[in-house]
Amino acid sequence: MAMYHNARIDMPPYAQKIEIVTFGGVTGFGTGFIVDAFDRRWIVTCWHNLEPGTEIITGQVNTKSLRFVNPEGPLIDLHSGRSVVGVRINGIHADCAAIEIQNDEAPDVPRFLSGASMSAENWPKPETIRIGGINGGPGLLVPVVANHIVQGFPGFDTNAPAITNRAVTVAGLPKPHPWMFAYFPAGARGLSGGPVVTINGETSQLSGIHTHTIGATDLKLDGVRSDNGADAAAVLNSESGAAVPIHPLLIKLRNASIGIEIFQTNISMSNGKLHIDL
Secondary structure, three states, X not given: OOEEOOOXXXXXXXXXXXXXXXXXXXXXXXXXXXXXXXXXXXXXXXXHHOOOOOOOOOOOOOEEEEEEOOOOOOOXXXXXXOEEEEEEEOOEEOOOEEEEEOHHHOOOOOOEEOXXXXXXXXXXXXXXXXXXXXXXXXXXXXXOOXXXXXXXXXXXXXXXXXXXXXXXXXXXXXXXXXXXXXXXXXXOXXXXXXXXXXEEOOEEEEEEEEEEEEEEEEEEEEEEEOOOOOEEEEEEEEEEEEEEEOHHHHHHHHXXXXXXXXXXXXXXXXXXXXEEEO
16 A cells, blocks of 8 residues: 655755764765754764664774765864764664764854754654555555654765655554664664654754665554444554664763763653653
């Protein structure tokens, strides 16, 4: 069954393309965004951009330096006089990182203020998504648990602008860990490290870091028929996107010192909400 969605939305270009240079001189590209937190400025991205070429994140930093691509900025040495922060959540190294930067190292681009809410007054906030019926038959209306905005750079064109897509969470989506969250549509390679913004009524807030695409699986979705409102269910074979919640990382920036630090934290779930052990 096909999923119908109106995916594109306008949002300032918070996501920034970054160039990554390893100690071996290998150059790659990733996505990151700027957050001001505790009177310091940070690039937030995925940890796998700091530890490229490994299947399992260990907490090592194999990246020597990075820089913003467009507009081009100076090389930022990750091993000289700055904080590089990661977190282990419930004993697992989360795929997120914050790198301290100076004001003159950051381009003049939109950035997030930690903990601040933004207006979402004119953004669409659907309460259901429609799963198309077989051979044009009645579709299924599936309740939306949460509405998100996901931004990044799919593809390999370093000059292409950031793409901003709507995404929704519905019940039953698979998650690599209980403390992560997942959504439709999955996005594409190149979005990892981009911001996830969650809409709450007429406001929105930075909520996560897009990490990867979850492979296609058969998902059983419950809802109601689009023609008569009767309870129904459908199976949708689809990929989904995954994100690490950003709050456990941002909280630890308050106590970050110079050098590479991996903070430990625990997260539990209660009534569908995350509870972070400070």
